Amino acid sequence: MSAHMPIAAHPMDGALARLAEIVGDRATRAPGVLADHGRSEAYHPASPPDVVVYPETTAEVQAIVRLCREMKLPVVAFGAGTSLEGNAAALHGGVCLDMGRMNAVLKVNAEDMDVTVQPGITRKQLNAQLRDTGLFFPIDPGADASIGGMTSTRASGTMAVRYGTMKDNVLALEVVLADGRVIRTAQRARKSAAGYDLTRLFVGAEGTLGVITQVTLKLHPQPEAISSAVCAFPDLKAAVDTAIAVIQSGVPVARVELLDAVMMRGMNLHAKLGLPEVPHLFFEFHGSKAYVAEQAETTQALATEFGGEGFQWATTPEERNRLWHARDNTLYAGLALRPGGKAMITDVCVPISRLAECLVETEADIAQTGLVAPVVGHVGDGNFHLLVLIDPASAEELARAKAFCDRLARRAIALEGTCTGEHGIGFGKMDFLPLELGDAVDVMRLVKGALDPDGILNPGKIFRPRDRQQGDAP
Amino acid sequence: MSAHMPIAAHPMDGALARLAEIVGDRATRAPGVLADHGRSEAYHPASPPDVVVYPETTAEVQAIVRLCREMKLPVVAFGAGTSLEGNAAALHGGVCLDMGRMNAVLKVNAEDMDVTVQPGITRKQLNAQLRDTGLFFPIDPGADASIGGMTSTRASGTMAVRYGTMKDNVLALEVVLADGRVIRTAQRARKSAAGYDLTRLFVGAEGTLGVITQVTLKLHPQPEAISSAVCAFPDLKAAVDTAIAVIQSGVPVARVELLDAVMMRGMNLHAKLGLPEVPHLFFEFHGSKAYVAEQAETTQALATEFGGEGFQWATTPEERNRLWHARDNTLYAGLALRPGGKAMITDVCVPISRLAECLVETEADIAQTGLVAPVVGHVGDGNFHLLVLIDPASAEELARAKAFCDRLARRAIALEGTCTGEHGIGFGKMDFLPLELGDAVDVMRLVKGALDPDGILNPGKIFRPRDRQQGDAP
Incomplete structure (x- = not known):
């Protein structure tokens, strides 16, 4: 219960001791665990946190966030580790909240076709538990991502053309705010006109505005x-x-x-x-x-x-x-084209009327750049992925692939599309957001500043504190 | 061009002169016009603005908002005047932006099944213009509301069970911010994971965060x-x-x-x-x-x-x-039950599993209260409306009806529902929002404070600057 621990040699040891007061032995600085939570795609450098904590309750998340706010430590929520733009990278170290132990189905309301879950559950785990209800959760981003991660990156996937994205399928959230307060963004009514749409504010915010501790999802009838x-x-x-x-x-x-x-x-x-x-x-x-x-x-x-x-x-x-x-x-089909290679995976989304044009230009660019980059697309939404197959040991090839992805993002934006259809911004696509949305990014900054004034929640993601201006040092 | 007008006897005369520099004779203080823009439902007192302005372009809206910010004048956007909770009442006077002249269809993209319109167009006007495209806009709140108003109150109606609400059908917005900057909240891609969902932040914000000047809507194929x-x-x-x-x-x-x-x-x-x-x-x-x-x-x-x-x-x-x-x-069917009466219209929405319970309790309450109050409900969403038929001349009956509506809203909230399924909060339901969402209302306050620090945009709506605490003066 002591609030006054002796000051330790490494500031993180002090944090670890304080965290242990909250979660016991479910806080660790073991190097292997830190590395596991800092690993990323081939082309993003590793960014391990300083501590990994495994909360089991909303109250624990709340206490951890309060502590981090007091100590001005970054807090990064971590789901299944399947994100593609470094969305959960601990760029500034700090505390990684591994939500894997908060993976319970809390309540199925079959008549209402909704379910409330903890964020650590994966979509496949959820659907396995729903099998006998006649209902299912349709969002399928490919990987067996966690529901919390899918919520935070506004995930979608193959069935979005019919069932919508996470934006359309999250009914309500429980969120721990940066000041440690717990809110529910909505009750369980299928629709509501009660004030600002806070549910949608946290869906896609990549953990920069709060830590999601419960998700109420819409379900759909299993098709006959x-x-x-x-x-x-x-x-x-x-x-x-x-x-x-x-x-x-x-x-x-x-x-x-x-x-x-x-x-x-x-x-x-x-x-x-x-x-x-x-x-x-x-x-x-x-x-x-x-x-x-x-x-x-x-x-x-x-x-x-x-x-x-x-x-x-x-x-x-x-x-x-x-x-x-x-x-x-x-x-794996893509990797079969280049044994020993690694895939740099990217996606964009354009209005479907511009999709053929975007694809044809992109294939010409691939040919000219001398890359192998198969395309798979959720074409009903105008969304497509590229697997740019690279030799991870070749810095030149990595640079060539990155330049290609950069041109792809700019091409999609020029065609009235988005630089990221379903992977979020993370830090991988941060430079494109101002190109896509201009001054609207400032509105995001204002919201972030209001909800997380100390900037402790997943820092370094989505946007920079301000965009580089001409004349700024690079 | 002069920025230094002589100071007039009434401060609003000064504002009128400055507004006339922007819109010419499309600014008026004519009492009939003010009254028309201040009228409201039977049970809300009239709240006329001090000036009504009819902008024709985004640039004019921008200039008006800048002027209002400089002069600290309230700005209330006004659509078709069909809202039910006093959503566009000029509670603190100020400038009413009548968006009726900004009613153009700007661009139909048939292949993408979307359309960009100005906010003053009504849904029937829009569908008339879409007739030959094979597409239609399905949201039908009953009244021939403006698209801007429907966006701002997150309207839905009879077809929401199939096609969703405004939240699901707005693809992007152009918004004039309180500081006069114009942003677009998204490009035209069918989905995006690019940062905070600003589109959904402005949908349902009732004009308290910005003035909507363009709306890009999803369209749907006309059914065979x-x-x-x-x-x-x-x-x-x-x-x-x-x-x-x-x-x-x-x-x-x-x-x-x-x-x-x-x-x-x-x-x-x-x-x-x-x-x-x-x-x-x-x-x-x-x-x-x-x-x-x-x-x-x-x-x-x-x-x-x-x-x-x-x-x-x-x-x-x-x-x-x-x-x-x-x-x-x-x-009219409701009014036929009480010739000469007026209808106090209210709605709530609950999880469908609680709907029968909510309806049965409500009908018992109606019987006990001695009111005539027919029910019509979008039952697929758990949403229903009551037309409480009252004698507008009877203060006692008005009070009885209001007390009944108050119990209804609390009943819906207790059943995990919302006090407003599709009418917004306006000022009519402001007291219920904290009951429904608790501390989440504070998040709304933080967002409002960040985006409209002077509180000029539709003041007095959705939430109070802070909720009444025990011990506060009533």
């Missing part, structure tokens, strides 16, 4: 039937035009994924799909048996109009799984 | 077929249980409206529907011809399970229109 389809196209534009036509026709496609010729080559190598190495669309339809059949028929007719060939339609789980399992492993 | 259905139920619970079952079955019902026995009596009086005076559900289904038929069949089967009777299904526009025209005129 699921069917999938695959179709080859003569070029990217034909594939994109088909996706546009399908969506405009009112088919509520559950997934529509674009894979370019290079990615198809990787998938053939990795998953032995034996499909032609030209652009493909993979579709999934959800609904009643009759309705998924109708959706597939409408889609096939539209695909044929735009030159689609070899439309294959799968309704058995086995056939579907073979196809989507391959799609879900595009990372 | 529309069918509607009506069904009678023995009691409210059977109707609510049917709605729950329909939604859980995966039927993407476009509208599902609950009308209680009293409302059915009003509708029979007003629209000669000749339906039994028991609770009813009105349904609408959107989709292909085959799919709307399937949806209606599934719904009928479920309704029958819960004791529904006399399920009637209409597919011709004439039949549908007769039904929905009656539904859209529930205000």
